[in-house]
Amino acid sequence: MNTPDAPFVDIRDLTVTFTGGKSPVKAVNGVTLAVKRGEVVALIGESGSGKSVTLRSILRLHNPARSKIEGQILINGQDVVQLSNDALSRFRGKVTSMIFQEPLLALDPVYTVGDQIIEAILRHEKISRSEARARALSLFERVRIPSPERRLDAYPHEMSGGMRQRAMISLALASEPQLLLADEPTTALDATVQIQILLLLRELQRELGLSVIFVTHDIGAAVEVADRIAVMYAGRIVEQGTTRTLMRSPRHPYTRALLKSLAHGAAKKGTRLETISGSPPDLTKLPPGCAFAERCALALDSCKQTVPELVWLTPDHSARCLRTEQTATPI
């Protein structure tokens, strides 16, 4: 089961349904995703596409009373969906940890940042408090927090936004996890700070050999850090491939439309941006076929009948679309 080239993360046919409201919301509808050891995969998509829900399922962060997870989430061969509560506590932080968009909400305001990191280390390891503090200090040095000794005793509100995000990264790395989940970690940051954090994540990932799943709506941020990109729409991965392939020759009509709608670079000033007409489907009543068909210029009647099967365009590039022969031209 744990052969060296088996993927570290192997998500198979994951569905997540939220049952708290009037009608069930099908947020994730059959996601299959593999991430190798030391690989960075970005999940991109617009709000409501299911990217964050997928990510949070890996740590089982959804309230079990109001959500239903089906399928398998194999992390290093172990199915997270089946874990007992005890096993789940050992798994969180130790094997897999997560960084969030807003560190001020993710960190506890009444404890110093150092105490929070020490607590995380002691939760998983039998070492003394002073050893744990030394580890916390070296983590702070590693994420390049200036005057780290002093900052360990700071409360989250005493730090600037970029420094808080660095502190949260060191908290996530405290118990030496092998998989790091990042949910829009740079979205709330200023431009000059965002690029620092992206480059720091890339550097740590390389040095520690981490697998990373990086959720973002910012395609530019994904391009900076990811080896592969998976594009989500209405709870499904509609296309995935290496970052280069996806940026140069996207094949799913949604990916193509999304990339064309960006105002970037010196692009076409004064000309109109290409837009996608309509809006994403209601997740309480998904259509039986391709969820993008309603908005797709290439859609056929058959697109609306059943969900298209995965089409492998190359060994590492796939799309869920019946019309890939129409999208071979670069955008």
Added chain:
Amino acid sequence: MDNLSPGYEDVGGAAQPLLMVKNLIKHFALKKDILGKGGGVVRAVDGIDFMVRKGETLGVVGESGCGKSTTARLLMNLITADHGDIIFDGQSVGSRNLTLKEFRRQAQMVFQDSYASLNPRLTVEDSIAFAPQVHGVSKQDSIARARDLLQRVGLDPQRFAERYPHELSGGQRQRVNIARALALQSRLIILDEAVSALDKSVEAQVLNLLLDLKEEFKLTYVFISHDLNVVRYISDRVMVMYLGQVVEIGECESLFNAPRHPYTRALLSSVPSMDPDNRTETPPLAGDPPNPINPPSGCRFHTRCAQAQPVCSQKMPPLVSSIDGQGVACWIHVENSGHTQAVSTTEGVA
């Protein structure tokens, strides 16, 4: 429809700037704690000068705390300035010739949070018709105009006019906010992060709409955003702010192609590259922007600037503007300033 054509005469002709801002200052005093410590002053906007020409889009960029939103609120008089003049088409705002109420008929604002800026208890058409009614338009006329505006912003009045804000998506709500800003036949629209909360494909729709409306109603925009790609796409000129001051202003393409201020250069190269074969290798700046409570002395950027020299921490560089409206506040661009890279003529610098 005729009743939607610009309702105000150009006062000073096309050459007169629509908006001129002179030495605008806003400081916020901080409360002292119970021990009498703290206090201090946030220098949110600290002496800025700029102008907006008729029919152009001025983009305003900068990081959080640079004062761009405070500037927007000062322009609309949502907060009062400590000092400075705002001159709208040759007339001072708040003077007898141009009362605040009259000014606000001609200048409107669109905010980032499309939901918070609409009254949840009013239908969409009532929200749009509200301001014209305040200014004396009859209920019937104002509703008819609201429905016409909904059509113009791409929302079918049959379907949307009687909905409430919570029944709309974010993009639809922002269209309603734009329609509301147009209801008074304004000439100046201030867009404060108006597309920032929208998904990219929806953002593209709203940007297209803004370009169409600008053409149709001969509007002038002040477009505030942290998204440099969007600012570059929509702006004619761009103003870069840092800690309450303008560090550079200039024509959009020349500013993006040849930024002159070291901060502008760093900010522009912080944008992720979008090219997988050409990733960013080293971050252009270290650290976060300093706190605007106690901004650094001299040039406020000197603490993060790779080219800083002693003169930069001693004296504040002036915003040197040339006739064509290009300006930069950096000692490197001032003759004999004491900075070793300073040039003898300003033309010599790319």
